[in-house]
Amino acid sequence: MIRRDLLKFGGGAAAGLAFTPIPWRLLGDTAMWSQNWSWMPRVPRGEVADKDARCTLCPAACAVKARCAGGVPIGLWPRESALCPAGFVAHHIAWHPIRLRTCLHRGQPAKNEDALRAASARLSGASGSVAVLDLVPGRTASLLHRHHLAKLGGTYLVPPVVEGATAAATQSLLAQPVALAAVLSDVKTVLSFSTPLLDGWAAPGRVARPNRQFRVIQAEARRSRTAGIADEWLAIRPGSETTLALAIAHCLLKQLSAPAASLDRFAEWTRAAEAMSPALAAQSTGIDPTRIEKLAAELRREPSLVLADGDPVGGPLGNELQSAAAALNVMLGLHGLKARPAIPVPKDWAGVDETPISNAADGSISLLIIDEPTPGQALPWSLIAPKLAHDALVVALTWNQPHFAAQADYLVPVPVFLEAQQDAPAPHDTPQAAFSLSPALLPAPDGVMHASDFVARLAGDEVAFADRLAERIKAIGADPKELEAGGQWIAPAAASTLAARRILPPGMTADRLLAAAQRPAEPLHVVAHGWRASATSPLLGKLWQESALRDAPRSASAHPATMRNLKVVVGRPAVLDTPSGRLPVNLSADENLQEGVLALSSGPAFTQICQSDSSGAWRVPGAKVVPA
Amino acid sequence: MTRTDKASPAAHYAMIIDLDRCEGCGDCVVACALENNVPPPNPKATPRTGLNWLRVFRLEAAGRDVFLPMPCMQCGEETPCQSVCPQKAVELDPATGIVGQIPERCLGCRYCMAACPYQARVFNWWDPQWPAGMEQTLNPNVSVRQRGTVEKCNFCHGRWHAAIEKAAAAGGRGPVAYTPACSEACPAQAITFGDLNNSEFAALTNKPESFRLLDSLGTGPKVFYKTASTAVRAAVTGAAKDTPHA
Amino acid sequence: MHSTHLIARGACRAPLPRFLMWIAPWVALFALGAYAMFLCLSQGLFHTNMDNRYAFGLWIFLDLTVIALGAGAFFTGFLLYVLHKKELKAVINSAVVIGLTCYSGAMVVLAVDVGQPLRAWFTYYHPNVHSMLTEVTFCITCYLVVLAIEYVPMLLKNRRLKLVPSFLVFEWELHKLMVVFALIGTLLSFFHQGSLGGLFGVLRGRPFAFREGLAIWPSTFFLFVLSAMAVGPSFVALTTWMVEKLARRPLVKPEVYDTLGRISGKLLLGYVFLKTVDTLLWINQTAPDRGFAAHRFYQHSAFGTWILFAEIALFGLLPAFILFQPKLRQRRGFLILAAVMACAGVTLNRFVLTIQTMALPTLPFDRFLSYWPSWQEFAAFGAIAAYAVLVYSFSYRYLTLFPQEREIALAEERS
Known part of the structure; x- marks a missing residue:
């Protein structure tokens, strides 16, 4: 009987349970819980509003609308023009998993003051010298580095130019000392040697399909993104860019206008170009001789620009090719290149000159300070290492943990994009000398230090970067409020007409050019x-x-x-x-x-x-x- | 999610994508993920398990790379995904013509994914995760989806909703004009968004160079493509066999 | 209480240690699968190799297969209780256990296979009546209840449970109602077998699977019902034969095999005929109407036209022919071979409709993609197989699955 009673009780209880709130509440709670797991991120609250700004992660300095929720940027959207994919999410860099947030001494947590003390100690030591390696030259911080280094008696080092290398090489051939920049809107054809012209080299707004009024011929061994969407892809053999450039020069020589022939070192150039007939070049480039001849004619017929800048990660393409591209630009009449005026600098900011890192003396640096403010150009450590004294101290002022983790003694965190006002370097794809500023929309985490402040402290200068930036803006004559609100100050255009003095830079010989053209893969x-x-x-x-x-x-x-x-x-x-x-x-x-x-x-x-x-x-x- | 706004006459939102302009930069893909709180890739994710509401295929045709951005086609006739969902987590909003996905109701059975001829739907194989602190940058207008649910493009429904609310606050009624993230982001203005009830916009979809993908299935997709190149059109519609790379 | 007291009177069963040795590997497999299921449920379905393209994988294919094979339960019940094929009483209990394990196992795998199993009840709360999956969910859950009710009398007839008088009464009452449950079961099975077929047949976006149909159901609805009915008896015959081999004793009389084979053969022949008609209609009308030339579906090396031949001729027509011929099916070897082939044919059919449908690209520029399940997928399914073997083994040991067993044993003793 007991068993039966138990069963009865059990059955009755089960049936009765259905009439209590328990199962229904349980169902409801299951539904709620299955829709709101506690580990799911919650979206922020707050009014959504747009704020005009500029992205200073690359020289293009695109105009953006920073969409903010409760003051925190939730996305960057194009204003007026276009953005690259990274532009939309540039605000994420502050939370990037590889972001450096605290000072590290050989992997161990340290204080910025430790790094400063170690650097000062090295400065007061007897041997060697201090150098700042600026991975993004051309900013206000760069000017300040040079200024402070003048006080410290140090060297200001810059990496090899990649973007803008052709313009720089062409600039060295001119009669007047001006800075050149490409002006794509002035040409009908661009011949690009392995340069990501349509994929990061130029500001997206300037090369997007509807705005692109020029033909792109891409000579590249790889079907890169630019090669894939170019009007024509010349699939050359790897490393044969110089060969193709000389063969084009060979064809152009036949129908040369008089002024070019009167340039300095023209005979040297002619010797190299004449040795590289299209038929010969075809063997190493894999491009049909008739196509090379036709290409030369096309470049000649309409305003054309030749670019051989290289890839920001893959590196420059070599002095010979840059010189050959510059020489071709001179032969073609310097279309697509214009002088870019300088942006004013406060009078008392005199500083040391730029030294390309390859020109620094080996073993000469006992304190190297690396300034890496943004994700950017790569630089092989093999270029830096020989320049260091054997017991050199390396301090990397950087936004990320991994890049210099193996080489630097100290990693010092710097404020990233949107954590402090920063200006962008001058762009290489427009002669407009523009000064743009990104706003400080995010609080910088404790412990970050602007690279410029670090070097200033070493030089005994206590003025903060923010104040220095204000000084510069004043010297430029720009309205700080307008800049802060995404405006741009543009220097009045330079009215100089360009004239070449020589066709090859000093030291560039026909033998070197031909050796580069015949270098086996x-x-x-x-x-x-x-x-x-x-x-x-x-x-x-x-x-x-x-x-x-x-x-x-x-x-x-x-x-x-x-x-x-x-x-x-x-x-x-x-x-x-x-x-x-x-x-x-x-x-x-x-x-x-x-x-x-x-x-x-x-x-x-x-x-x-x-x-x-x-x-x-x-x-x-x-x-x-x-x-x- | 998608609810009919009884007060407003219906809109019929649609998209025209110009294949001659698209150069595959990826702006639309990133902008879409940013706008719709799609999490960054899980370390193990691949193109086959990834969460992209808008995928861009790369084909080769007419001697160049052709890119084909593919959002949800918002099928308006016998919507394949809607009819198969066992618990009404997919709704075709008559007020907008947008096929909405209700992630809070989704069982994660993936029957809708099997049903979609465009493979426009993606599944949350992992818990969504953002690097520490980055959740502050999420879009307040779009909810975050859980692991085990299906999601897809909804023509930036959050933006539509914001536009409707703004219009309502200003006393406006009727369909609103708004721009989805991909269309706003495109540097080549290759993505045109509009209302098929607007005759000017509808005329654009009726041009001879306009076409739809898998039109013969009769699902009434509302994403149109256009190209002046017959080779590109052939590659995309399958009239000629080209090598896919996506 | 010693366990032998649980064993039916007169039945000869292996000693307990041997029985434990038999179940040990199955328990291990079950444990491994349970761990795999735990991984999927607690961390997510990334533990499988499914992806956005192969949104359905191994589990759906095997679920469909298992449910088709488990159809023996409803169809045998229908033949016995409704059409009064008395000789099938010899296998009905076995068929019910197979059905119960197949269906409950499939349900468990489905719960692991969906991303949000806690929301499974939403289907009852917000049902979309247009979805084949709603129909499947409703019918399968209801039919599972029916199967459980059909299993209860078997359980209550256990030697020890019988000692409770109220259980005996309950069992007797249930038995009287069995014809009602058989009918309800048949109706429910008919619908969910069909809607499982409809599941893919309605996919208008997948021209490979899409079929025109009658009323609201595509042709695959009816083909699934028919193929399940055809293969159900074959599978019952096959399992009975396997149990006989394992137990090393006859469990049913030869005419039971003959009846099962005959019914299976006739239905299979009908199925093959209708499937052929359906395929021809699909090749010549349905697929071209939707812009797809049918030959395009067979361009991919892995899935050439051989698969069509194997499904219809090799594993359809051939076993149907064997089972149809009294002389052939009376030879046990042929009958079992034909049963295996029939089961393979239906398995292949379910494979084609699930995996091949997923593999074939619909977009002209898209690629054919391959998929291989992860160990977790195999293990989860292994757990279900192990569970089925375990439930069947226990049922065989402690319940009366084959009522003729004792009779045959006595007859043999006498002779």
């Missing part, structure tokens, strides 16, 4: 490239990780036949093995690549394995791909 020729903005936000992984719109960092591709020769398989882990180090890569097959070429998309990791060759180009000699 490596058995496995590594063509490196990267998108400098890739480190701006983790959300950008949408473009390469969750889709195939861009090449993922640390990915490499080769022709299927090359893969077979290397005995590597797509999808299996592989390592790029070089005399300078090993780099793990994800391999993919690309039918568009020529055999023997490895297209490497690597970001800053590339700088750990590449070497600067005698021409200044970054190469990876003796590379192999082996299964990991």
Whole structure:
């Protein structure tokens, strides 16, 4: 009977439960809980409002609307013109997982004061000198570095120019000392040698399809994003850019106008160009001789510009090619290049001159301060290392943890984009000398220090960067409020007409040009490239990780036949093995690549394995791909 | 989510994407993710498991790279995903013509994904995660979706909602004009957004160079493409076989 | 209480240690699968190799297969209680256990397979009556209840449970109602087998799967019902034969096999005929109407036209022919071979409709993609297989699954 009673009770209780609120409440709670997990991020509250601003992550300084919720930027949207994909999420850099937030001494937490003390101690030491390596020259902070270094008796070092290299090379041939910038709107054709013209080189608004009034001919070994959307892609063999440039010069010589022939060093140039007939060039470039002749005629017929700047991650293409491109620009009448006026500097800011890092004396630097304010151009450590004294102290003032973690004694965090007012360097794709400012919309975390303030403290200068920036704005004569609100101060246009004095810079000989043109390709020729903005936000992984719109960092591709020769398989882990180090890569097959070429998309990791060759180009000699 | 605004006569939002202008920069993809609080990729995510409401395919045609941005097509006739959802988590809003997804009701059965001929729908295979602090930068107008639910493009419904509220506050009624994130972001102005009830806009979709993908399935997609190149059109509609890369 | 007291009177079962040795590996497999399911439920479905393209993977394919094979339960019930095929009483209990394990296992896998199982009840709360999945959910959950009710009398007839008098009364009352449950079960099964077919047949965006139909149901609705009915008896015959082999004793009389084979053969023949008609209609009308030439579906090396041949001719027509011929099906080897082939045919059909549909690109510039399940997917399914084996093993050991067993044993003793 007891068993039966129990069963009855159990059955009755189960039936009765349905009439209590318990199961229904449970259902409701399940529904609520299944819709609101406690670990789900909550969206912020607050009024959404747009604030006009400028993005200063690259020289383009695009006009943006910073959409803010409760004062915090939630996105940047184009104003007036266009943005690159990184522009939309540039505000994410403050929260990027690789962002440096505290001072590190060889991986251990330290204080900025420790770094300052160590640097001061090194300054008061006897041997060597102090140098500041500015990875983004041309900013107000750069001027201040030079000013402070004058007091410290130090050297102001700059990395090799990549973007703007052709303009700089052409500028060295001119009669007058002006700064040149490209002006794409003035030309009908641009011949670009392996330069990401349509993919980061120029401001997006200036090269977007509807605004692009010029033809793009891309001479590149790889079907890069620019090559894929260019009007014509000349799939040259890797490293044969100089050959093609000389062959074009060869064709242009035949129908040369008189003034060019009167230039200094013209005979030297002629000697190099005449030696490179289109038929000869065809052998090493893989481009049909008649196409080369036609190309020369096309460039001649209409205003044209030749660009050989290179890739911001892959590095410059070498002095010979830059000189050849500059010479071609002179032969073609210097179309598409204009003088860019200088932006005023306060009178008492006199400073030391720029020194290209390659010109610094080996072993001369006992204190190196690296200023890396934004994600940007890569610089091989192999270019820096020889310049350091054997016990040199390296302080990297940087926004991120990994780039200099292995080499720097101290990593000092700096305020990132939108955490402090920053100005952008002058753009290389317009002769408009514009001064743009990004606003401080976010509070800078405790412990960040502006790079300029660090160097100023060493020089005994207590004026903060923000005040110095105000001084500069005053000297320029711009309205600070207008700049803060996304305005731009533009220098009055320079009215100079350009005239070339010589066709080759001093020291550039026909033999050097021909040697560069005939340099054999490596058995496995590594063509490196990267998108400098890739480190701006983790959300950008949408473009390469969750889709195939861009090449993922640390990915490499080769022709299927090359893969077979290397005995590597797509999808299996592989390592790029070089005399300078090993780099793990994800391999993919690309039918568009020529055999023997490895297209490497690597970001800053590339700088750990590449070497600067005698021409200044970054190469990876003796590379192999082996299964990991 | 999507509710009919009885006060306003219906709109019929649609999109025209100009394939001759698109150069595959990816602005639309990033802007879309930013606007709609789509999380950054999980470290293990791939193009096949990724959360992209708008995917851009790359094809080769007419000697160049052709890019094909593909948002949800907002099918208006026998909407394939709507009819299959067992618990009404997919709704076709008659007031806008937008196919809305209600993430709070989604079971995560993925039947709608199997049903979609455009593969416009994506699944949250992982818990959505943002780097510490970055959740401050989320869009307040769009809710965050959970792991195990399906999501997709809704023509920036959050923006539509904000526009309707703004119009209502100003005493306005009827369909509102607004711009989805991808259209605002495009540097080439390749994405035109409008209302098919607007005759001027509708005329653009009726031009001979305009077409829709998989039109023959009869699902009435409201995303139109246009190109003046027959080679590009052939590559996209399958009249010729080209090599895909997406 | 010693466990042998639980075993039916007169039934000869293995000693307990041997039984434990038999179930041990299945318990291990079950534990592994349970761990895999825990991973999926607690962390997310990234543990599977499914993706946005293969939104449905191994589990849906196997769920559909298992439910088709489990159809033996409803159809045998229908034949026995409604059409009074008395000889099938010998296998009805076994069929019900198979059905119960197949259906409950499929439900568990489905719960793991959806992203938000806690919201599963929303289907009852916000049902979309136009969705085939709603129909499936309603019918399967209801039918599972029916199966459980059909299982209860078997359970109550256990030697020890019988000792409770009220249980006996309850069992007797239930038994009288069994014809009602058989009818309800048949109706529910008919609908969910059909709506599982409809699941893919209605996908107008997937021209490979899409079929025109009658009323609101696409042709796959009816083909699924028919194929499940055809293969159900074959699977019952196959499992009975397997249990006989494992137990090393006859459990049913030969005419039971013959009846199962005959019914299966006839229905299979009908199914193959209708499937052929449907395929021809699809090739010549349905697919071209939606802008797809049918040959395009078979351009991908893995899924050539061989699959169509294998599904219809090799694993459809051939077993139907064997089962249709009295002389052939009376030879046990042929009958079992044909049953295996029939089951393979239906499995292949479910594979084609699920996996191949997912694999084929609809967009002209899209690629054919392959998919291989992760260990978690295999393990989760392994757990269900293990669960089925365990439930069946326990049922076989402690309940009376084959009423003829004792009779045959006595007859053998006498002879």
